[in-house]
Amino acid sequence: MSEDRGTWRCVDHGTITPLWRPARADYGMLAELLTRSRAIPTFLPWPLGPGWAVTDFGTVARTGGDARASFVTASGPSDLDGVVEVTLVSEEPGVGLGARCSGVMHTDPGADIGEGPPLAKVRINGHPISLWPVPTSDSDSTLDRSVFAGEAHGRWLWMVLRPASAALLLQDEWTLVDVADLGPELMDLPFGGSPPAW
Secondary structure, eight states, X not given: OEEETTEEXXXXXXXXXXXXXXXXXXXXXXXXXXXXXXXXXXXXXXXXXTTOEEEEEEEEEOTTSOEEEEEEEXXXXXXXXXXXXXXXXXEOTTOOHHHHHHTOSSSSOOXXXXXXXXXXEEEETTEEEEEEEOOOOTTOGGGOOEEEEEEETTEEEEXXXXXXXXXXXXXXXXXXXXXXXXXXXXXXXXBOSOOOOO
């Protein structure tokens, strides 16, 4: 990937909007994320459980321009799977950040989204958001994950859980909040752990 006069070009995809992803997740960098991603929500499971922390985040946006996607990764302990990692992506159609985070080949979740009953639901601002499974390649066992996607506020919402068995945590309906709406709670948000390898 290279930058030429403010335009980012990828060898495989041509002109792209770059991904901003800080080297370390902390409060200062989260404030920078919120400045860069004003035009798009940045969702986080809320409240975070004991021992959970934000490990990574980023946005797809041009400097000074509108964001097209954002993501947050949080990880923490679970009774059944040990340490679990959850990545939430909100993006406009055609961006491909959710696909990159989940390791799937197509840019958007696919034609199966919305067909049949959803396998999971989350709540955003009190509204239920349906999520359907997104098929992943079985040939790469190093990416042991479950991927779900749906639509929230006119954008794709992706949820990537590692390990794959962590999908069982979705039997309980999760609440997601836009990090920008947290207010004073933002000051107590825990950071730490390793970012995902994608």
